[in-house]
Amino acid sequence: MSQSDSTANPLESVSSRKACNTAIAYGILRLSFGANILLHGLSRVLNGRAAFLAYLNHYFEHAHLISPGMLPVFGAVLPWVETTLGLLLMLGLFSRFTLIVGALVLTVLVIGTNLAQDWLVSGLQLPYCFIYYYLLIHLEQNSISLDAWLGIGQR
Numbered sequence: 116m117s118q119s120d121s122t123a124n125p126l127e128s129v130s131s132r133k134a135c136n137t138a139i140a141y142g143i144l145r146l147s148f149g150a151n152i153l154l155h156g157l158s159r160v161l162n163g164r165a166a167f168l169a170y171l172n173h174y175f176e177h178a179h180l181i182s183p184g185m186l187p188v189f190g191a192v193l194p195w196v197e198t199t200l201g202l203l204l205m206l207g208l209f210s211r212f213t214l215i216v217g218a219l220v221l222t223v224l225v226i227g228t229n230l231a232q233d234w235l236v237s238g239l240q241l242p243y244c245f246i247y248y249y250l251l252i253h254l255e256q257n258s259i260s261l262d263a264w265l266g267i268g269q270r
Contacts, residue, residue: 141250142259146205148246152217153201159194167194178231196220204250207260209267211251218247 159167168190175181200220203213221243228237250257257263 137256138258141253141256142207144246145207145210145250145257145260148250149201149204149206151201152197152204156194156197156199156201160198164191164194174233175227175231178227180230181227193220207257207262208265210257210260210262211254214247214251214254218244218251221247 168187171186171190172183175183175186196216197220200213200217203209204217221240225237225240225244228240261267
């Protein structure tokens with residue numbers, strides 16, 4: 116290879132490196148976020164349904180628009196949903212579906228937190244909303260994932 120061949124298009128190697136760095140950064144964000152969501156759910160599963168239900172009952176005791184009868188169902192379902200979504204995010208499997216469902220679950224959590232008038236936690240949930248948005252809107256960068264490896268479309 117002559118020197119002119121290696122310098123023929125220096126922007127090509129910069130562009131390729133940038134694309135690789137973008138894919139790595141996206142993969143790390145997706146992996147970290149997935150671990151966070153997975154551990155939210157898994158910790159609730161491991162602590163037991165009764166402990167999570169007791170927490171929910173106390174948390175929503177002054178939220179008059181939330182029926183106490185809904186809490187046992189919500190308490191039974193949410194930990195498994197979070198665990199599953201987190202695992203799928205970490206693996207990068209069914210990423211589009213997972214991100215959409217995760218964002219919708221978070222929407223439900225934001226509504227519940229606001230009904231409980233817990234403004235601090237509600238504010239802390241907004242970065243989660245943004246991360247779901249970012250990962251979904253930049254899904255074409257999800258090249259380090261099981262989706263990419265299996266050739267699963269991202270549309």
